[in-house]
Amino acid sequence: MKYVFDYSWLAQYWPVFVKGLLITIQLIAIGAVVGIALGIACAWVRSLGPKWLRPPVTAYVELIRNTPFLIQLFFIFFGLPSLGVQMSELQAANLAMIINLGAYSCEIIRAGIQATPRGQFEAGASLAMSPFETFRHVVLVPSLERIWPALTSQVIIVMLGSSVVSQIAAEDLTFAANFIQSRTFRAFEAYFISTAIYLVLAIALRQILVLTGKLIFPRRVRQ
Amino acid sequence: MTEFSLWDIVRNLLLATRWTVLLSLVSFIGGGLVATLLLFMRIGRRRVFQFIAKYYVELFQGTPLLMQLFLAFFGLGLFGVDVPAWLAAGFALILWSAAFLAEIWRGCVQSVAKGQWEASASLGMGYVQQMRYVVIPQALKIAVPPTVGFSVQIVKGTALTSIIGFVELSKAGTIVTNATFQPFTVYGLVALIYFALCWPLSKCSQILERKLNVAHRSH
Numbered sequence: 001m002k003y004v005f006d007y008s009w010l011a012q013y014w015p016v017f018v019k020g021l022l023i024t025i026q027l028i029a030i031g032a033v034v035g036i037a038l039g040i041a042c043a044w045v046r047s048l049g050p051k052w053l054r055p056p057v058t059a060y061v062e063l064i065r066n067t068p069f070l071i072q073l074f075f076i077f078f079g080l081p082s083l084g085v086q087m088s089e090l091q092a093a094n095l096a097m098i099i100n101l102g103a104y105s106c107e108i109i110r111a112g113i114q115a116t117p118r119g120q121f122e123a124g125a126s127l128a129m130s131p132f133e134t135f136r137h138v139v140l141v142p143s144l145e146r147i148w149p150a151l152t153s154q155v156i157i158v159m160l161g162s163s164v165v166s167q168i169a170a171e172d173l174t175f176a177a178n179f180i181q182s183r184t185f186r187a188f189e190a191y192f193i194s195t196a197i198y199l200v201l202a203i204a205l206r207q208i209l210v211l212t213g214k215l216i217f218p219r220r221v222r223q
Numbered sequence: 224m225t226e227f228s229l230w231d232i233v234r235n236l237l238l239a240t241r242w243t244v245l246l247s248l249v250s251f252i253g254g255g256l257v258a259t260l261l262l263f264m265r266i267g268r269r270r271v272f273q274f275i276a277k278y279y280v281e282l283f284q285g286t287p288l289l290m291q292l293f294l295a296f297f298g299l300g301l302f303g304v305d306v307p308a309w310l311a312a313g314f315a316l317i318l319w320s321a322a323f324l325a326e327i328w329r330g331c332v333q334s335v336a337k338g339q340w341e342a343s344a345s346l347g348m349g350y351v352q353q354m355r356y357v358v359i360p361q362a363l364k365i366a367v368p369p370t371v372g373f374s375v376q377i378v379k380g381t382a383l384t385s386i387i388g389f390v391e392l393s394k395a396g397t398i399v400t401n402a403t404f405q406p407f408t409v410y411g412l413v414a415l416i417y418f419a420l421c422w423p424l425s426k427c428s429q430i431l432e433r434k435l436n437v438a439h440r441s442h
Binding site: 003062063065066067068069070071072074075078079080081082083156160161162163164167174177187188191192194195198199202203 | 293405
């Protein structure tokens, strides 16, 4: 192997990585919060909501879970404008991530809701709680607590999957690597560094979500 | 300008689907073989191997598949070989799916009750015999539904190989779009073909899981 690794370009180009990293963080922050909210709404519909709403929500979940994120992104960014819906790259990326995480988290949260014992609903009702209050306090919070680790993994998977948004020219971390390699011809080095950044980001995100879980669910019995 | 009928679009997409299917099969089988190796490293008794297998999985699960594809594409090239896209794609997908399959199967092996290990040890079985006659047969049964479920992730993962220039269903979608200027129809059809590939696998995994649970309850 005669190849000589060269990282001297880093001195000039590191701000590009920082800019890309910030966009990736912004994408996953919005995607995670809105996506999980959408997931909760869909999980409610699928387990307790009105019967007529269930088929469309099920169709949405199945369709998203069984098609690649890349195609969802292309459909939103390239396909929807022919229906008159135009979006910027970042808006399309955000929307695709929200829709994607919404479907996956719906299934995860629904599993949590279904594990709620029947008696809990009755207990809520007997304390004169409205159905909404029962759902909010008795069902949802313990359900989320139960499935928090699975949800954490899913958010990380979506964060890693967001590297694809560079393909519609949303300027995320992968886009930064593409940009740098096209300028410096140091493809391997550029992708190596961005991969390392993604790894650190994944580890950090896991820690943040575990901490968030401890904050939201302080009652959790420590094992 | 040539006009493209819907059939022209569908026909070209279906022709490209063969490559998606082939790449998925290669990744699944190759990944399964590497995963078996990783699994035995992980559950074996050698500390060094445990360490390597553990961090292999962490590394591949903690970085984007797209980055792994890029690194395989440009990294293999560093050895002075001219790397065709299909080689880099197959290589990266095998390593990636191996990490996930190894982790899934490790969970299955570990879910075999500790008492089973102790019981087989008390019958004077050695490590290999315990594995061969007691643990693996039970773990295999538990492993089927999540493994089928993961095959869906592999099919979807192959879409990313279009980015390094492997012409499969997604890339064909882009090419056909550029020729027909009908992104809505083309990407809609691409999504439907992926759905037709993945949905039966998902359903299969769900049904197997339900059957397995029933079998467990009747014990």
